[in-house]
Amino acid sequence: MTRGSTAHSPPHEPLGDPQLRRLVVGQGLAAVVDALFVIWLTLFVLRLSEPGIATGFVLVAVALPRAVLLLPAGVLVDRFDPARVAVAAAWLRVAVLLALGALITFTSPSVTMVALLAALLGTADAAYFPAALALLPAVVPTERLARVNALVQGAESGGDLVGPAVAAGAIAAIGFDATLGGIAVLAALTAIAFSTLVRVVRRRGGAGDDADPDAIDGERQLSSARALGAGLSYAWREPLVRGMLVAIAVINIAVVGPVIVGGAVLADQRLGGAGSLGIVLSGFGAGSVAGSLMAGWRPPTRRGWTVVGGIAAIGAGTAGLAAVTQVVAATAVVTLVGLGSAFLGVVVVATLQERVPRQLLGRVMSLVVLATVAFEPFSYTVAGVLLPYGTTTLFLVCGGAVLACACLVAVSPVVRSLR
Template sequence: MSAAEDAAAVREREAAEDAAADRRREADEDGARTGLRAPLRRRRFRLLYTGQCLSRTGDFVFQVSLAGYAVTSGSPALLAYTLFGQATGTVLMLLAGGALADRFGARAVMLWADLARVLATAGVAAQVAAGGRSVWAIAACGLLLGLGDGAFEPAFTLAFTELLPKAELLAANSLQAIALRTAGIAGAALGGILLAAAGAAVSLGLGTAGFALALALVLLAGRWPVADRPASGDGLFKEATGGIRYVFSHAWLWVSIGSFGVSVALVVAPAKALLPLASADVLGGGASTYSLLVGSQAAGALLGGLLVGRLRRIPPGLLIFGGMAVVCGGFVVLGLSPSVIASVLVAALVGAVLSAATVAWAATLQSRVPGELIGRVSSVDWLISLGVSPLALVAVPHLLAYGAPATVLITAASVALVVSAATALVPAVRSLAWPAAPA
């Protein structure tokens, strides 16, 4: 081989090594951009996320405090009317909330929603502090709280897409899932401690403070740039129903949302009533056994939120609905297993996979729906999930007339398992892909 050929070979080898190094560096950069820390490098997202950690914790403190006060004061109607007003307000506002977010931007709607929730929770705390037991006043506060919730959720979903590139949405939703689970644990504990130590008024007031701090942090974040959204000229009602029209014009959306609705109606919602009864029948024991299952599921959900960002190699359709099939199969096992240890492990798996599936679904919706429609499409998604939950719970006592709790749970979960597995095979769902990381 000549000297010229040797030099050419060396140059080719060096070029190949340089190219391989570039590919490794790009992969490392993509991993850094799509890791859990990536969204937190952005100041506005950090402020928004911190606010939500505080408001979610405050929300759980408020719920626990109100429930504890209702029990200790002998006023169950106070709790029932508050929850009824909140659920009613949420359902009434969801479609309009999404349309308002798409029209005015996420920040404006979140500010007004948080203000409504501050006033509502402060109203309940004031009623309790004054010793008042006016169920109508409490119901009105619950209604205002629900209206704020219904406006906030689709706006918060939209805010992710306004603040972050598509490649960071999965990480951001993972962080949100972690915050929700952590807030549930911390808020429930803090609410119980404050209720016992300082009384219901102080404990409820802390819940109000959580929403107030979230409002302050959204204000501190300042206005953020959003894409121009030319006025459609349509009224708010027509704009609100535009989300429904968009969902039914895309097979992957209506199939996915419908499948989630089936899983919520048959498994996720009724399990709250069926699993305590089924575990008592199959495992024996009482509230302590069920508490162990709930704690295991919560711990699994926290783990699932932490790990889902590492599952980008799995196509989203398979991750979401293959995961939901695993969740439904887990509830079948919980209805059958006589082993406490096995049930605890399965409950942790159910929590982890359910958390991963819901995080992946949120990121998929945010990355594939046009920005000017995300609020309204998110509203439809929330409306289906929240709308079927009360109906499913109401149906549970009637179903128990035809079978034992474990039998009802196993049957419902088996049907939902088949639906979820079939959804993963639908071509429009199977072809879903993650957005590419930015160059």
């Protein structure tokens, strides 16, 4: 890929090129849309029915196709260029949001109809997430990948932090219909921003300057099943990719459920009531924003040990929750976990984007997303199994598992030598 059009921008100006600005704006808006829509959907379903199985049914309708279709979507990203897949997914999101808006404005929607449209949105998400991650190396110069990833992930963390309050406030002020219309407008702006990048990626060859044209042609001649198998085989054979994926999976299993479920119990038992949980979780959001921006502002020179340190910080923070008895201490510890998670996320994604062959990047990025989202049910199961033994046991066991993962990663010469 020819990157001469961005080479003139100084290194300290990661968004000096308008194409990079459009990329960051598009991905940032997409993250905000996700954060707003999840809250909108939850509150709207609660209005349609009593709290209970209906809410879970609709949220599963979003999550299930997203998880099931992620790996096939990775094949799609590699078979076509990531810009075109990202654009198609972005416009599908717009179409689903508009259809949902028409449904609630002109009819009396049922939970089933809302769930069917939510499932289409989950399908769009399955294509969008790996395409968006694979798109960055097609537009961003290698030396700026960490900084642009930091800005994108910072926007995602910021959306998660303020999204619930903004969505709930907008619904209270202007109602469900108008709020969904605003979300659809943001989604359309996202799609427009991505659409402007298709020609850029096509002009630069789409696959990257390190891609092997023969390898790309060979990949495109494979059946979808064999192409998926080739991607899984590559991820398993490569120690760096395998180690990163295992670390992401372990962190998500051992941290997400225990912090949310165990944190609620901890707040009720030790921190003065359920209201303190919001304060503690806001610390995680603030730490995530700070960690993302820190990783981009001063990218680490010794990435291998940074990965080990990030995993260890997450494990230590999770285990540290076993000892907290005050809201301030719990918030500080959870902020550390959020900071370490976000910092690690930027480093891991940027490292894989730089080192994975472009013709396999979509499939590897789909595995990264899968390791992030598919293990959440297991994480909640782990929390449910350990909670009867007390929150102290829950946090010590889960934190210890992450610390053990840090030790295993540290003994890998491939990771230790990573620069």
